[in-house]
Amino acid sequence: MKVIESKNELKEYLDALRADGNTIGFVPTMGALHEGHISLIRQSQQENEVTVCSIFVNPTQFNDVEDFKKYPRNIHVDTELLTDAKCDVLFIPEVEEMYGETIKISPDLEGLDQKLEGSFRPGHFDGVVEIVHHLLQAVEPDRIYMGLKDYQQQLIVGKMISSLNMPVRLRAVETDREDSGLARSSRNSRLSQAQKNDAAVIHKTLFLARQALEEGIDIETIISDATEEIEKFETKLEYFKICDANTLEEITAYDPLRPTVILVAVWWGEVRLIDNLIV
Numbered sequence: 001m002k003v004i005e006s007k008n009e010l011k012e013y014l015d016a017l018r019a020d021g022n023t024i025g026f027v028p029t030m031g032a033l034h035e036g037h038i039s040l041i042r043q044s045q046q047e048n049e050v051t052v053c054s055i056f057v058n059p060t061q062f063n064d065v066e067d068f069k070k071y072p073r074n075i076h077v078d079t080e081l082l083t084d085a086k087c088d089v090l091f092i093p094e095v096e097e098m099y100g101e102t103i104k105i106s107p108d109l110e111g112l113d114q115k116l117e118g119s120f121r122p123g124h125f126d127g128v129v130e131i132v133h134h135l136l137q138a139v140e141p142d143r144i145y146m147g148l149k150d151y152q153q154q155l156i157v158g159k160m161i162s163s164l165n166m167p168v169r170l171r172a173v174e175t176d177r178e179d180s181g182l183a184r185s186s187r188n189s190r191l192s193q194a195q196k197n198d199a200a201v202i203h204k205t206l207f208l209a210r211q212a213l214e215e216g217i218d219i220e221t222i223i224s225d226a227t228e229e230i231e232k233f234e235t236k237l238e239y240f241k242i243c244d245a246n247t248l249e250e251i252t253a254y255d256p257l258r259p260t261v262i263l264v265a266v267w268w269g270e271v272r273l274i275d276n277l278i279v
């Protein structure tokens with residue numbers, strides 16, 4: 001695996017591969033890699049000749065300084081994991097390299113960035129959109145791979161791409177889960193084993209909510225049952241919402257013909273977890 005720190009070197013290296021007719025798949029991450037990230041790498045490998053992974057803990061998308069400081073970092077283990085997964089290129093820029101020269105962009109996100117995560121983490125999606133745009137300009141991939149685990153994020157990146165007419169296709173990849181159903185996340189490493197076992201209730205609750213929706217139970221009841229289930233543990237639920245899967249508007253009645261998603265964010269002790277389930 002080729003490890004590259006500068007944008008110029010990356011461009012030179014990838015231009016040569018592109019000139020030989022290779023397509024490039026790109027997986028942006030913040031490191032502390034796990035099987036979920038590797039599933040994105042695998043999907044990219046199936047669809048492209050060359051796979052580039054970036055690791056960059058982007059300061060501008062953290063609305064909470066403590067979260068940024070405590071974000072798990074382990075570049076040596078990550079490099080080994082990516083080498084084992086046969087990733088072709090690892091791009092690990094420094095902050096100055098990514099934010100040296102900045103182009104102001106203003107994609108039309110149709111208000112998606114203000115909802116759900118956006119309202120609990122002000123400025124978060126400004127940071128996400130900014131860094132993904134910089135990274136896309138540096139890598140110029142044919143396809144970018146993002147996890148459905150961060151449902152709203154991949155929706156917003158898709159809007160940015162279409163709004164700015166960027167020549168890249170977004171591929172959204174299924175959420176990879178532990179056997180218990182808990183969605184894999186870098187932040188899970190900050191949970192104790194007991195907390196991880198308990199947090200499996202998040203997926204269970206999403207699953208039951210989906211079942212209840214399909215059975216025609218009213219949304220208010222579904223949300224209050226789910227809230228009660230999650231709040232049995234030492235948690236602080238930020239939201240449990242049932243939304244239109246494209247606009248993220250909350251729905252008041254389930255229509256099987258309308259794409260729907262159930263989204264949840266909850267503080268498990270000191271760790272904030274998010275998950276979702278498409279109906």
Ligand code: AMP
Nearest residue numbers: 029030031036146147149150175176184
């Ligand atoms: P992160 O390092 O948390 O910024 O995640 C990098 C990419 O991996 C994002 O597109 C995430 O949505 C995706 N990702 C994170 N966890 C998972 C998971 N459990 N399953 C699939 N994709 C994931």
